Amino acid sequence: xxxxxxxGIVGAxxxxxxxxxxxxxxxxxxIILEHRSREYVENRxxxxxxxxxxxxxxxxxxxxxxxxxxxxxxxxxxxSFDGMRIRIPFDELTGGRCITIYGQQExxxxxxxxxxxxxxxxxxxxxxTRIEDIGTNSPKIVYTQNNETHVLECDFVVGCDGYHGIxxxxxxxxxxxxxxxEYPFSWLGILANATPATDELIYAYHERGxxxxxxxxxxxxxxxxxxxxxxxxxxxxxxxxxxxxxxxLSDSGNFRVNRGEIFEKAITPxxxxxxxxxxxxxLFIAGDAAHIVPPTGGKxxxxxxxxxxxxxxxxxxxxxxxNNDLLGSYxxxxxxxxxxxxxxxNFMTYLFHKQAPHGSFExxxxxxxxxxIGQSKAQATTIAENYVGLKDI
Ligand SMILES: Cc1cc2nc3c(=O)[nH]c(=O)nc-3n(C[C@H](O)[C@H](O)[C@H](O)COP(=O)(O)OP(=O)(O)OC[C@H]3O[C@@H](n4cnc5c(N)ncnc54)[C@H](O)[C@@H]3O)c2cc1C
Numbered sequence: 001x002x003x004x005x006x007x008g009i010v011g012a013x014x015x016x017x018x019x020x021x022x023x024x025x026x027x028x029x030x031i032i033l034e035h036r037s038r039e040y041v042e043n044r045x046x047x048x049x050x051x052x053x054x055x056x057x058x059x060x061x062x063x064x065x066x067x068x069x070x071x072x073x074x075x076x077x078x079x080s081f082d083g084m085r086i087r088i089p090f091d092e093l094t095g096g097r098c099i100t101i102y103g104q105q106e107x108x109x110x111x112x113x114x115x116x117x118x119x120x121x122x123x124x125x126x127x128x129t130r131i132e133d134i135g136t137n138s139p140k141i142v143y144t145q146n147n148e149t150h151v152l153e154c155d156f157v158v159g160c161d162g163y164h165g166i167x168x169x170x171x172x173x174x175x176x177x178x179x180x181x182e183y184p185f186s187w188l189g190i191l192a193n194a195t196p197a198t199d200e201l202i203y204a205y206h207e208r209g210x211x212x213x214x215x216x217x218x219x220x221x222x223x224x225x226x227x228x229x230x231x232x233x234x235x236x237x238x239x240x241x242x243x244x245x246x247x248x249l250s251d252s253g254n255f256r257v258n259r260g261e262i263f264e265k266a267i268t269p270x271x272x273x274x275x276x277x278x279x280x281x282x283l284f285i286a287g288d289a290a291h292i293v294p295p296t297g298g299k300x301x302x303x304x305x306x307x308x309x310x311x312x313x314x315x316x317x318x319x320x321x322x323n324n325d326l327l328g329s330y331x332x333x334x335x336x337x338x339x340x341x342x343x344x345x346n347f348m349t350y351l352f353h354k355q356a357p358h359g360s361f362e363x364x365x366x367x368x369x370x371x372x373i374g375q376s377k378a379q380a381t382t383i384a385e386n387y388v389g390l391k392d393i
Contacts, residue, residue, distance in 0.1 A: 015287030016160035017111035022312035049298030051389030194260025211248035
Protein backbone atom coordinates (compact mmCIF):
# COMPACT_ATOMS: atom_id res chain seq x y z
CA UNK A 1 0.00 0.00 0.00
CA UNK A 2 1.17 3.56 -0.76
CA UNK A 3 0.48 6.40 1.68
CA UNK A 4 1.83 9.93 1.88
CA UNK A 5 2.58 12.66 4.37
CA UNK A 6 4.79 15.75 4.63
CA UNK A 7 7.44 14.37 7.00
CA GLY A 8 8.16 10.66 7.41
CA ILE A 9 9.87 10.02 10.74
CA VAL A 10 11.71 6.75 11.44
CA GLY A 11 11.85 5.95 15.16
CA ALA A 12 9.70 6.75 18.21
CA UNK A 13 12.48 7.55 20.65
CA UNK A 14 12.87 10.97 22.31
CA UNK A 15 13.95 12.52 18.98
CA UNK A 16 11.15 11.19 16.75
CA UNK A 17 8.37 11.78 19.29
CA UNK A 18 9.50 15.33 20.09
CA UNK A 19 9.63 16.10 16.37
CA UNK A 20 6.09 14.75 15.97
CA UNK A 21 4.80 17.21 18.58
CA UNK A 22 6.70 20.20 17.20
CA UNK A 23 5.42 19.55 13.67
CA UNK A 24 1.87 18.98 14.88
CA UNK A 25 1.98 22.31 16.72
CA UNK A 26 3.00 23.98 13.46
CA UNK A 27 0.24 22.21 11.51
CA UNK A 28 2.65 20.09 9.43
CA UNK A 29 1.54 16.49 8.84
CA UNK A 30 3.89 13.68 9.73
CA ILE A 31 3.84 9.94 10.38
CA ILE A 32 6.13 8.20 12.87
CA LEU A 33 7.21 4.60 12.13
CA GLU A 34 8.50 2.54 15.06
CA HIS A 35 9.57 -1.06 14.68
CA ARG A 36 8.99 -2.00 18.33
CA SER A 37 5.65 -2.25 20.14
CA ARG A 38 4.30 0.64 22.22
CA GLU A 39 4.75 -1.42 25.37
CA TYR A 40 8.37 -2.14 24.53
CA VAL A 41 9.40 1.48 23.91
CA GLU A 42 7.53 2.68 26.99
CA ASN A 43 9.43 0.29 29.23
CA ARG A 44 12.95 0.50 27.79
CA UNK A 45 15.21 1.75 30.59
CA UNK A 46 17.90 4.16 29.44
CA UNK A 47 18.75 7.74 30.36
CA UNK A 48 17.30 9.70 33.25
CA UNK A 49 18.89 13.14 33.40
CA UNK A 50 17.10 16.02 31.72
CA UNK A 51 18.90 19.29 31.08
CA UNK A 52 17.13 22.55 31.71
CA UNK A 53 16.80 23.09 27.91
CA UNK A 54 14.99 19.76 27.52
CA UNK A 55 12.59 20.50 30.37
CA UNK A 56 11.97 23.99 28.96
CA UNK A 57 11.01 22.49 25.59
CA UNK A 58 8.71 19.90 27.19
CA UNK A 59 7.07 22.74 29.18
CA UNK A 60 6.62 24.74 26.00
CA UNK A 61 5.05 21.68 24.32
CA UNK A 62 2.71 21.14 27.27
CA UNK A 63 3.89 17.60 27.93
CA UNK A 64 5.51 18.14 31.31
CA UNK A 65 2.60 17.75 33.76
CA UNK A 66 3.81 14.45 35.18
CA UNK A 67 7.46 15.45 34.83
CA UNK A 68 6.78 18.50 37.03
CA UNK A 69 5.00 16.35 39.62
CA UNK A 70 7.26 13.30 39.68
CA UNK A 71 10.62 14.57 38.37
CA UNK A 72 13.27 15.43 40.95
CA UNK A 73 14.98 18.77 40.48
CA UNK A 74 18.67 18.74 41.35
CA UNK A 75 20.38 21.99 42.13
CA UNK A 76 23.86 20.56 42.47
CA UNK A 77 26.09 17.55 41.92
CA UNK A 78 28.72 15.93 44.17
CA UNK A 79 32.17 15.11 42.80
CA SER A 80 34.46 12.87 44.81
CA PHE A 81 38.11 11.86 44.45
CA ASP A 82 39.80 9.42 46.81
CA GLY A 83 37.04 10.15 49.34
CA MET A 84 37.29 13.97 49.15
CA ARG A 85 34.01 15.56 48.09
CA ILE A 86 33.16 18.81 46.33
CA ARG A 87 29.61 20.01 45.65
CA ILE A 88 28.95 22.03 42.49
CA PRO A 89 25.99 24.36 43.17
CA PHE A 90 24.20 24.82 39.82
CA ASP A 91 21.88 27.57 41.07
CA GLU A 92 24.67 29.81 42.17
CA LEU A 93 26.93 29.20 39.17
CA THR A 94 24.41 29.17 36.31
CA GLY A 95 21.87 31.80 37.33
CA GLY A 96 19.27 29.38 38.67
CA ARG A 97 19.40 26.60 36.06
CA CYS A 98 19.17 22.97 37.19
CA ILE A 99 18.71 19.38 36.00
CA THR A 100 15.69 17.11 36.48
CA ILE A 101 15.86 13.39 37.17
CA TYR A 102 13.04 11.65 35.28
CA GLY A 103 13.45 8.26 33.58
CA GLN A 104 13.58 8.13 29.79
CA GLN A 105 10.80 5.52 29.80
CA GLU A 106 8.57 8.07 31.58
CA UNK A 107 9.49 10.71 28.99
CA UNK A 108 8.53 8.25 26.26
CA UNK A 109 5.17 7.44 27.89
CA UNK A 110 4.34 11.16 28.09
CA UNK A 111 5.44 11.86 24.50
CA UNK A 112 3.63 8.85 22.99
CA UNK A 113 0.42 9.81 24.80
CA UNK A 114 0.64 13.44 23.69
CA UNK A 115 1.35 12.50 20.06
CA UNK A 116 -1.61 10.11 19.91
CA UNK A 117 -3.98 12.51 21.72
CA UNK A 118 -3.02 15.31 19.33
CA UNK A 119 -3.62 13.15 16.28
CA UNK A 120 -0.04 12.40 15.23
CA UNK A 121 -0.04 8.91 13.68
CA UNK A 122 2.51 6.68 15.40
CA UNK A 123 2.67 3.26 13.71
CA UNK A 124 4.12 0.72 16.13
CA UNK A 125 5.63 -2.57 14.94
CA UNK A 126 6.27 -0.87 11.60
CA UNK A 127 9.79 -1.73 10.51
CA UNK A 128 11.43 0.70 8.08
CA THR A 129 13.52 -1.41 5.73
CA ARG A 130 14.64 1.10 3.07
CA ILE A 131 14.81 4.83 2.52
CA GLU A 132 14.72 5.67 -1.18
CA ASP A 133 14.96 8.63 -3.55
CA ILE A 134 16.51 11.01 -1.02
CA GLY A 135 18.05 12.97 -3.89
CA THR A 136 14.56 13.80 -5.28
CA ASN A 137 11.70 15.96 -3.96
CA SER A 138 9.70 12.90 -2.98
CA PRO A 139 11.74 10.54 -0.84
CA LYS A 140 10.13 7.30 0.31
CA ILE A 141 10.30 4.99 3.29
CA VAL A 142 9.60 1.34 2.60
CA TYR A 143 8.33 -0.43 5.71
CA THR A 144 6.70 -3.65 6.76
CA GLN A 145 3.84 -4.01 9.19
CA ASN A 146 1.82 -7.18 9.82
CA ASN A 147 3.89 -8.96 7.18
CA GLU A 148 2.83 -6.47 4.51
CA THR A 149 5.10 -4.07 2.68
CA HIS A 150 4.08 -0.40 2.47
CA VAL A 151 5.58 2.73 0.94
CA LEU A 152 5.40 6.08 2.72
CA GLU A 153 5.94 8.99 0.32
CA CYS A 154 6.94 12.30 1.87
CA ASP A 155 8.54 15.70 1.31
CA PHE A 156 11.30 14.91 3.81
CA VAL A 157 12.47 11.86 5.73
CA VAL A 158 13.86 12.27 9.24
CA GLY A 159 15.91 9.39 10.63
CA CYS A 160 15.47 9.30 14.42
CA ASP A 161 16.18 5.58 14.50
CA GLY A 162 19.12 5.41 16.89
CA TYR A 163 22.62 4.09 16.33
CA HIS A 164 21.51 0.75 14.82
CA GLY A 165 18.84 2.22 12.55
CA ILE A 166 18.86 2.35 8.76
CA UNK A 167 18.90 6.10 8.17
CA UNK A 168 22.62 6.83 8.59
CA UNK A 169 23.57 4.07 6.20
CA UNK A 170 20.99 5.40 3.69
CA UNK A 171 23.21 8.44 3.17
CA UNK A 172 26.05 7.97 0.65
CA UNK A 173 29.19 6.78 2.45
CA UNK A 174 31.23 9.64 1.01
CA UNK A 175 28.81 12.31 2.30
CA UNK A 176 30.16 12.17 5.87
CA UNK A 177 33.18 11.25 7.96
CA UNK A 178 32.89 9.12 11.08
CA UNK A 179 34.65 9.71 14.41
CA UNK A 180 34.85 6.76 16.79
CA UNK A 181 36.42 6.45 20.21
CA GLU A 182 36.21 3.24 22.22
CA TYR A 183 37.08 3.71 25.90
CA PRO A 184 39.08 0.99 27.64
CA PHE A 185 36.35 0.39 30.23
CA SER A 186 32.60 -0.30 30.55
CA TRP A 187 29.85 0.47 33.06
CA LEU A 188 28.08 -2.14 35.11
CA GLY A 189 24.76 -0.43 35.87
CA ILE A 190 22.02 -1.48 38.25
CA LEU A 191 18.52 -0.34 39.11
CA ALA A 192 17.47 -1.22 42.63
CA ASN A 193 14.47 -0.80 44.88
CA ALA A 194 16.54 1.09 47.41
CA THR A 195 15.94 4.57 48.81
CA PRO A 196 18.72 6.71 47.32
CA ALA A 197 21.35 7.44 49.95
CA THR A 198 21.95 10.85 48.39
CA ASP A 199 19.71 13.73 47.27
CA GLU A 200 22.10 14.63 44.44
CA LEU A 201 24.28 12.52 42.15
CA ILE A 202 27.77 11.47 43.30
CA TYR A 203 30.55 10.90 40.74
CA ALA A 204 33.50 9.20 42.42
CA TYR A 205 37.06 8.35 41.45
CA HIS A 206 38.45 5.49 43.54
CA GLU A 207 41.65 3.55 43.12
CA ARG A 208 39.49 0.48 42.36
CA GLY A 209 37.65 2.43 39.63
CA UNK A 210 34.83 4.89 39.01
CA UNK A 211 31.42 4.71 40.71
CA UNK A 212 28.29 6.79 40.19
CA UNK A 213 25.38 7.07 42.57
CA UNK A 214 22.36 8.26 40.67
CA UNK A 215 18.63 7.77 41.16
CA UNK A 216 15.37 7.48 39.29
CA UNK A 217 12.90 8.39 42.03
CA UNK A 218 12.65 8.65 45.81
CA UNK A 219 12.45 4.85 45.96
CA UNK A 220 14.69 3.70 43.09
CA UNK A 221 18.48 4.02 43.00
CA UNK A 222 20.55 3.86 39.78
CA UNK A 223 24.19 3.00 40.40
CA UNK A 224 27.18 2.26 38.19
CA UNK A 225 30.64 0.74 38.54
CA UNK A 226 33.59 0.97 36.15
CA UNK A 227 34.49 -2.54 34.97
CA UNK A 228 36.83 -4.04 32.36
CA UNK A 229 35.52 -4.20 28.79
CA UNK A 230 35.51 -7.99 28.82
CA UNK A 231 33.82 -8.26 32.24
CA UNK A 232 30.98 -10.79 32.58
CA UNK A 233 27.76 -10.09 34.50
CA UNK A 234 27.83 -13.58 36.04
CA UNK A 235 30.98 -12.56 37.95
CA UNK A 236 28.95 -9.96 39.83
CA UNK A 237 26.59 -11.26 42.47
CA UNK A 238 24.29 -8.64 44.01
CA UNK A 239 26.31 -8.76 47.19
CA UNK A 240 29.58 -8.14 45.36
CA UNK A 241 28.04 -5.15 43.56
CA UNK A 242 26.80 -3.56 46.79
CA UNK A 243 30.13 -4.19 48.56
CA UNK A 244 32.06 -2.62 45.69
CA UNK A 245 29.74 0.39 45.51
CA UNK A 246 30.16 0.90 49.25
CA UNK A 247 33.95 0.88 48.96
CA UNK A 248 34.13 3.21 45.96
CA LEU A 249 31.52 5.70 47.17
CA SER A 250 32.80 5.95 50.75
CA ASP A 251 34.09 9.34 51.75
CA SER A 252 35.68 10.90 54.80
CA GLY A 253 32.16 11.36 56.27
CA ASN A 254 31.51 7.57 56.22
CA PHE A 255 28.83 7.70 53.51
CA ARG A 256 26.64 4.54 53.49
CA VAL A 257 25.00 3.19 50.33
CA ASN A 258 21.41 1.96 50.88
CA ARG A 259 20.97 -1.60 49.64
CA GLY A 260 17.83 -3.13 48.15
CA GLU A 261 16.52 -5.59 45.57
CA ILE A 262 18.38 -5.22 42.26
CA PHE A 263 15.84 -5.53 39.42
CA GLU A 264 18.04 -4.67 36.46
CA LYS A 265 21.72 -5.29 35.81
CA ALA A 266 23.66 -4.64 32.58
CA ILE A 267 27.15 -3.93 31.26
CA THR A 268 27.45 -1.12 28.71
CA PRO A 269 30.65 -0.31 26.82
CA UNK A 270 31.72 3.34 26.83
CA UNK A 271 31.92 4.89 23.39
CA UNK A 272 31.98 8.19 21.55
CA UNK A 273 30.75 8.20 17.97
CA UNK A 274 29.66 10.90 15.57
CA UNK A 275 29.44 11.88 11.96
CA UNK A 276 30.14 15.35 10.63
CA UNK A 277 27.15 15.66 8.30
CA UNK A 278 23.54 14.93 9.30
CA UNK A 279 21.77 15.57 6.02
CA UNK A 280 21.82 14.37 2.45
CA UNK A 281 19.22 15.55 -0.04
CA UNK A 282 15.80 15.20 1.58
CA LEU A 283 17.03 12.90 4.39
CA PHE A 284 17.91 14.45 7.77
CA ILE A 285 19.12 12.46 10.74
CA ALA A 286 19.01 13.32 14.43
CA GLY A 287 19.89 11.94 17.87
CA ASP A 288 21.70 8.64 18.39
CA ALA A 289 21.50 7.93 14.65
CA ALA A 290 24.18 10.61 14.27
CA HIS A 291 26.05 10.62 17.58
CA ILE A 292 26.73 8.62 20.73
CA VAL A 293 28.38 10.06 23.84
CA PRO A 294 29.60 8.15 26.87
CA PRO A 295 26.87 8.48 29.52
CA THR A 296 29.18 10.20 32.05
CA GLY A 297 27.84 13.65 31.20
CA GLY A 298 24.17 12.60 30.88
CA LYS A 299 23.93 14.12 27.42
CA UNK A 300 22.53 11.44 25.05
CA UNK A 301 18.81 12.13 25.31
CA UNK A 302 19.35 15.87 25.66
CA UNK A 303 21.40 16.08 22.48
CA UNK A 304 18.71 14.18 20.59
CA UNK A 305 16.09 16.70 21.71
CA UNK A 306 18.42 19.64 20.92
CA UNK A 307 18.91 18.39 17.31
CA UNK A 308 15.15 18.16 16.90
CA UNK A 309 14.52 21.67 18.21
CA UNK A 310 16.74 23.02 15.42
CA UNK A 311 15.37 20.70 12.75
CA UNK A 312 11.74 21.48 13.55
CA UNK A 313 12.41 25.21 13.38
CA UNK A 314 14.19 24.75 10.04
CA UNK A 315 11.33 22.68 8.61
CA UNK A 316 8.66 25.07 9.81
CA UNK A 317 10.60 27.95 8.18
CA UNK A 318 10.83 25.98 4.93
CA UNK A 319 7.12 25.11 4.87
CA UNK A 320 5.89 28.58 5.89
CA UNK A 321 8.31 30.82 4.01
CA UNK A 322 9.95 28.55 1.47
CA ASN A 323 13.27 29.58 3.04
CA ASN A 324 15.98 26.93 2.89
CA ASP A 325 18.65 28.66 5.01
CA LEU A 326 18.02 26.85 8.31
CA LEU A 327 17.68 23.47 6.63
CA GLY A 328 20.97 24.15 4.85
CA SER A 329 22.79 24.95 8.09
CA TYR A 330 21.11 22.18 10.16
CA UNK A 331 24.20 19.95 10.41
CA UNK A 332 26.58 22.75 11.27
CA UNK A 333 24.14 24.23 13.80
CA UNK A 334 23.81 20.84 15.55
CA UNK A 335 27.50 20.01 15.41
CA UNK A 336 28.50 22.98 17.61
CA UNK A 337 26.49 21.53 20.53
CA UNK A 338 27.42 17.92 19.73
CA UNK A 339 31.17 18.66 19.81
CA UNK A 340 30.71 20.57 23.09
CA UNK A 341 28.84 17.59 24.57
CA UNK A 342 31.47 15.17 23.24
CA UNK A 343 34.20 17.20 24.91
CA UNK A 344 32.32 17.54 28.21
CA UNK A 345 31.44 13.83 28.30
CA ASN A 346 35.06 12.95 27.50
CA PHE A 347 36.30 15.35 30.21
CA MET A 348 34.02 13.87 32.86
CA THR A 349 34.94 10.34 31.76
CA TYR A 350 38.68 10.92 32.07
CA LEU A 351 38.33 12.90 35.28
CA PHE A 352 36.66 10.06 37.18
CA HIS A 353 37.68 6.76 35.59
CA LYS A 354 40.76 4.89 36.59
CA GLN A 355 43.04 4.76 33.55
CA ALA A 356 46.49 4.51 35.06
CA PRO A 357 47.96 2.97 38.21
CA HIS A 358 47.23 4.76 41.46
CA GLY A 359 50.21 7.00 42.23
CA SER A 360 51.36 7.31 38.59
CA PHE A 361 52.00 10.59 36.73
CA GLU A 362 48.53 10.33 35.10
CA UNK A 363 46.92 9.78 38.49
CA UNK A 364 48.48 12.96 39.92
CA UNK A 365 47.35 14.97 36.89
CA UNK A 366 43.83 13.64 37.39
CA UNK A 367 43.91 14.51 41.08
CA UNK A 368 45.22 17.99 40.34
CA UNK A 369 42.37 18.53 37.85
CA UNK A 370 39.89 17.51 40.54
CA UNK A 371 41.46 19.77 43.19
CA UNK A 372 41.31 22.70 40.79
CA ILE A 373 37.51 22.41 40.67
CA GLY A 374 37.43 23.10 44.40
CA GLN A 375 39.96 25.92 44.08
CA SER A 376 38.55 27.78 41.10
CA LYS A 377 35.05 29.17 40.76
CA ALA A 378 35.73 29.53 37.03
CA GLN A 379 36.40 25.79 36.67
CA ALA A 380 33.38 24.87 38.80
CA THR A 381 31.25 27.19 36.65
CA THR A 382 32.53 25.53 33.46
CA ILE A 383 31.38 22.16 34.79
CA ALA A 384 28.05 23.51 36.05
CA GLU A 385 27.07 25.24 32.81
CA ASN A 386 28.00 22.24 30.66
CA TYR A 387 26.22 19.88 33.03
CA VAL A 388 22.88 21.75 33.13
CA GLY A 389 23.21 22.37 29.38
CA LEU A 390 24.42 25.47 27.57
CA LYS A 391 21.52 27.64 26.56
CA ASP A 392 22.73 29.07 23.26
CA ILE A 393 25.63 27.59 21.41
C1 LIG B 1 21.37 0.81 27.00
C2 LIG B 1 21.42 2.30 26.94
C3 LIG B 1 21.58 3.05 28.11
C4 LIG B 1 21.66 4.43 28.06
N1 LIG B 1 21.84 5.16 29.22
C5 LIG B 1 21.95 6.50 29.14
C6 LIG B 1 22.17 7.29 30.30
O1 LIG B 1 22.26 6.76 31.41
N2 LIG B 1 22.27 8.64 30.17
C7 LIG B 1 22.15 9.25 28.92
O2 LIG B 1 22.22 10.49 28.83
N3 LIG B 1 21.94 8.55 27.83
C8 LIG B 1 21.83 7.20 27.90
N4 LIG B 1 21.62 6.49 26.79
C9 LIG B 1 21.46 7.24 25.55
C10 LIG B 1 20.03 7.76 25.36
O3 LIG B 1 19.11 6.81 25.81
C11 LIG B 1 19.90 8.07 23.89
O4 LIG B 1 20.82 9.10 23.60
C12 LIG B 1 18.50 8.48 23.46
O5 LIG B 1 17.60 7.41 23.56
C13 LIG B 1 18.55 8.97 22.00
O6 LIG B 1 17.26 9.15 21.51
P1 LIG B 1 16.92 8.89 19.98
O7 LIG B 1 15.50 9.24 19.85
O8 LIG B 1 17.94 9.55 19.14
O9 LIG B 1 17.17 7.31 19.76
P2 LIG B 1 16.48 6.05 20.42
O10 LIG B 1 15.97 6.35 21.78
O11 LIG B 1 17.45 4.94 20.27
O12 LIG B 1 15.22 5.78 19.51
C14 LIG B 1 15.33 5.23 18.23
C15 LIG B 1 14.03 4.49 17.91
O13 LIG B 1 14.06 4.05 16.57
C16 LIG B 1 13.51 2.76 16.51
N5 LIG B 1 14.02 2.14 15.30
C17 LIG B 1 15.28 1.73 15.03
N6 LIG B 1 15.37 1.21 13.79
C18 LIG B 1 14.13 1.31 13.26
C19 LIG B 1 13.59 0.94 12.00
N7 LIG B 1 14.33 0.37 11.06
N8 LIG B 1 12.28 1.19 11.76
C20 LIG B 1 11.49 1.77 12.71
N9 LIG B 1 11.97 2.13 13.92
C21 LIG B 1 13.28 1.92 14.19
C22 LIG B 1 13.98 2.11 17.80
O14 LIG B 1 13.20 1.01 18.19
C23 LIG B 1 13.85 3.27 18.77
O15 LIG B 1 12.59 3.30 19.40
C24 LIG B 1 21.55 5.11 26.81
C25 LIG B 1 21.37 4.37 25.64
C26 LIG B 1 21.32 2.98 25.70
C27 LIG B 1 21.17 2.20 24.40
